[in-house]
Amino acid sequence: MAVSPPVCDFGWAAPGFSLPGTDGRTYSLEELRGPKGTLVMFICNHCPYVLAVLDRILRDARALQELGVGVVAINANDAAAYPSDSFENMQKMSREKDFSFPYLHDESQQVARAYGAACTPDFFGFDTGLGLQYRGRLDASRRDAAPEGTRRDLFEAMKQVAKTGTGPQEQVPSMGCSIKWKAV
Template sequence: MAQQSRQLTLGAKAQNFALLDMITGNLVSLEEAASPKATVIMFICNHCPYVEHILPALVEIARTYQARGVSFIAINANDASQYPQDGPDHMKELAKQMQFPFPYLYDQTQQVARTYQAACTPEFFVYDGGLRLCYHGQFDSSRPKNDIAVTGEDLRHALDALLAGRPVPAQQRPGIGCSIKWRVA
């Protein structure tokens, strides 16, 4: 069953974090990885069909916008004890296979996902140069089996507005995907 992202207050300041990048093995903090132009924080995972559906386009869009000064950070917060395919080794394998041009961070404690109020994968948070939230929602309207082309339209519109110095439209469609797999107490 699909999960929808929560509605968040635009303008909220991003909270710093430091997580291990499964690609390089280095600790990556938001402060170090953020861009003075725009920063995209995205919650993804390996096994979600919604993520798998957009992944090639996401990698392409990240490359395009990184060339324009936008920073991209991917975070996986799923409980790997219940979903081993979302564990660190598999994350590294997927990142290499898809040639991720961005860090793929593992939120093992799930604290970053809780702080950001992330609910699903994929879910996108776009911050301006001052790390204020200006977009929170979907990649585009394409879903597995809905026959809508994967374009990244919603994310691209937000980034284009930021890069042009225009406000990002306040009407934003929530992200829809698999729920984050929370650790059971």
């Protein structure tokens, strides 16, 4: 079922975290933040919305890192219910796709809840002080990738944040599969 997150709550403070990465290290938000901003993405291995645009996510992440934006991806899905989202499969995907950023596992789902993550992909773009400036889509893609040459909404927004410290006032929410929450 497709889900869209709420619109950007400008200035909302990024919750801190410490999570294990697919490379065997544990990462905190503080060490991942970039000198020009920080992008926190909630993605997973199985979501068709993520898979349709994964190469674009990787392209834009590399370009943003070159601009001084710190980038991290977090998978919070219930791997017991969705085995393709297991930590081992996260390691395999990040290795095969040569992720340029840490891919972290939020097994407890506490970080996803703290962020209010709603779907995969869900993008949170922060300024240098870790105040939210972007909560929008990657581009016009949905379950299938939009045509080549489509406006790169996330990239353009975070490029603006890197240059000016503020995100665009007009933002289109992301759309994707709901976070797969564990039964409580």
